Amino acid sequence: MKITQIAGFLGCGKTTLLLKLSRVLQGDKERKVALVVNEIGEIPVDGKIMEESGMQVKDIGGGCICCEVASSFAKTLAELYRLYKPDHVLVEPTGVAVPHQVKLAAKMGGRDAKISMGPAIVLFDATRPAELLDMDMLGQLVTTQLKDADIIAISKTDIVDARGISQSSERIRNYNTKAQIVTLSSIRDIGINELVQQILDWEE
Ligand SMILES: Nc1nc2c(ncn2[C@@H]2O[C@H](COP(=O)(O)OP(=O)(O)OP(=O)(O)O)[C@@H](O)[C@H]2O)c(=O)[nH]1
Ligand SMILES: [Mg+2]
Numbered sequence: 060m061k062i063t064q065i066a067g068f069l070g071c072g073k074t075t076l077l078l079k080l081s082r083v084l085q086g087d088k089e090r091k092v093a094l095v096v097n098e099i100g101e102i103p104v105d106g107k108i109m110e111e112s113g114m115q116v117k118d119i120g121g122g123c124i125c126c127e128v129a130s131s132f133a134k135t136l137a138e139l140y141r142l143y144k145p146d147h148v149l150v151e152p153t154g155v156a157v158p159h160q161v162k163l164a165a166k167m168g169g170r171d172a173k174i175s176m177g178p179a180i181v182l183f184d185a186t187r188p189a190e191l192l193d194m195d196m197l198g199q200l201v202t203t204q205l206k207d208a209d210i211i212a213i214s215k216t217d218i219v220d221a222r223g224i225s226q227s228s229e230r231i232r233n234y235n236t237k238a239q240i241v242t243l244s245s246i247r248d249i250g251i252n253e254l255v256q257q258i259l260d261w262e263e
Contacts (some may be wrong), residue, residue, distance in 0.1 A: 060140050062148045062165045063177030063258050068191060068201055069154035069182040073215040075245040076254075077151050081114060081256045084147055093117070093145040095135060097124045097152050102194045116149070123153045125160035129167065135167030142171050147258070155200060158207035167255035178261045180254065182243070185219040205234040210241060210257060217244040 063165060065073045065080070079098045085092045093115040117135050124132040139145060152161050158179035168174065181204050184191060205211060213227050228240050239257075243250035 060145055060172060061175045061177045061258070061261070062136065062147060062150060063180065063194075063261075064150040064152055064158060064161050064165075065180050065182065066152050066156055066158045066161065066204055066208070067154065067182030067214070068184065068197075068204065070093075071154070071182040072243075072245055073151045073154075073182060074202045076180075076182065076212070076214070076243070076251075077149050079245050079248070079251050080255060080258070081149055083251060084149075084258070085114065090146040091143065093139050093143060093148045095119065095124075095132070095148060095150045097128070097132070097150070097156070100190075115139060115145065123156050123235065124150070124164055125152060125156040125158075129160070129164035132161075132164045133168035133170075136165060137170075137172045137228045140168075140172030140174070157203055169195075176263050177258050178209035179207060180212055181205060181230055181238075182214045183227060184215060185224055185227045186215050188230060192230060202234045205231055205238075208235060208238045209261075210254070211235065211238045212241050212243040212250065212254065213258050214243050214245070216242045216249065217247045 065077050067073055081092045084090055095117045097119045119128055119132055122128040192198050211231055216224055231240055241250055
């Protein structure tokens with residue numbers, strides 16, 4: 060059971076990407092995919108939509124899976140493994156989650172389940188780089204997420220020009236010299252298959 064998280068600040072396109080990735084990963088029932096979403100103070104409408112696609116969807120509320128509800132996240136993973144044995148679990152943490160803490164929490168679930176880690180994919184919303192990086196507190200959170208990423212996907216590239224994309228890319232590189240930086244438009248299906256391939260190939 061490989062666990063891949065789609066992280067990134069509020070509204071950067073996590074759910075939209077999660078849905079696309081899960082459909083491609085699932086293929087024609089080639090792989091079993093389960094989804095774990097973590098919403099704070101929201102009605103988990105997304106979960107219902109996703110469930111219609113026949114995938115197992117678990118919604119963990121009551122706090123962020125990287126801290127307050129880490130142990131219920133771990134339990135959820137163990138339960139998913141026991142009952143469904145999915146090949147892949149895609150996780151959407153809250154927009155304020157810190158990727159390495161989500162990984163640690165997932166590994167706690169691995170005590171009871173046979174898990175492996177997929178990449179921490181962190182989305183960066185190309186429509187508002189200055190807002191995300193230059194604000195005091197928000198900037199610290201976003202840069203922490205970027206530092207923690209295995210793959211950084213610059214999202215919503217369908218509505219940003221090439222110059223804007225390369226400016227975001229240059230700024231992101233300052234915070235993470237190792238992660239692969241890719242461009243993405245979930246709405247236009249750009250970069251989706253490449254991310255699926257990276258999830259499949261990922262080993263750690
Ligand atoms: N133009 C464009 N808009 C996108 C894309 N992906 C997502 N969006 C839009 O961005 C908004 C937020 O998308 P979500 O997928 O809900 O983002 P999220 O990160 O899950 O949001 P939270 O869970 O609230 O943090 C929605 O209006 C989406 O339609 C994209 O590739 N291109
Ligand atoms: Mg979402």
